[in-house]
Amino acid sequence: MSFSLSRTLRALRLPLFCGLLWWVGVGSAQAAISCTASMSALNFGPVELVDGGTPPSSTATLDYTCTNTGNSAEVATICFNIGDGDEGLTNFNPRVMKSAAGNSLKFQLYHPTGNTIWGSTGNTAVPNPYIATLSVPRRVSVFTPGTASGTALMRGVLLPSQGGVPPGDYRDNFGGIHTSIRLSSNCGTSASDNFPFVVTATVAKSCLVTADPLNFGSIDGLPGMGNRDQTSTINVTCSTSTAYQVGLSPLNGSTAGAGAMAPTGGVPGNTDTVPYRLYRDAARSIPWGNVLNNNTLTGTGTGTAQALTVYGRVLGSSVNVRPDSYRDTVTVTVTY
Known part of the structure; x- marks a missing residue:
């Protein structure tokens, strides 16, 4: 009887001893930090480039979360790396979007503040990953790690002086191989996640027009004078390959370019x-x-200014007017 009881007691002690060892092991484990992230699409939308001004900028949002399976709170240093994109072909400064026709649109990605280009660790051309710090609390229980989250804006800018870029849809894809997360103060430890995103823009058809005055100068107002001919220049800048038509409309509404200059008021009662x-x-x-x-x-547009000559004529056979200053307004309309 006693032998049988003794075996029973030893069998009961064994699970208790193993359970005690398990808890001791967890209590002495090192903290384990891991981070995940996602980036929204960066969309410049429809843009017009022929005016030569500074194109609009756009932003995308980086959301990131770190988890801690250790027993003590930790401060995580997180490095977010961005490469050249599928269309970049080692182009980092500037980066490049492409259209289906193979045309290029230059852009750049920047840190949330300042003018630091968003790059990656070890890239000598653009060596500046975005670095964030995050205080991550200790785990809540065996099955519930501590978590903390953060956000950052990535700023995208289209480069100026791209008026020659043909209209179309442009895109660059920053897939998994073009983004990565690294941990530790020197950004040297790889994490298991990335944050793929796309950059898109639509270059719209657009035209810009300016015109010089058409000045006939001083003319003889007597009947029978000869025709007075002068020229003017209209400068039309349309996006590459954009077909356009330029129409001229005198103030009297003529659809055939037949206008009439009216007196400017120097002679009272002059009609x-x-x-x-x-x-x-x-x-x-x-x-x-x-x-x-x-x-x-x-x-057809080329992305640069095209000079168009307007040939004007005052019909001498129909002039019999009082001395005065005469003027008319011609509306230039570009249809594309």
């Missing part, structure tokens, strides 16, 4: 007018009006 015509050719045989596909001037 005389000076008729003129606008042409597309130096011989002044092809009128320049505003009827699409009829008497407008057509062209």
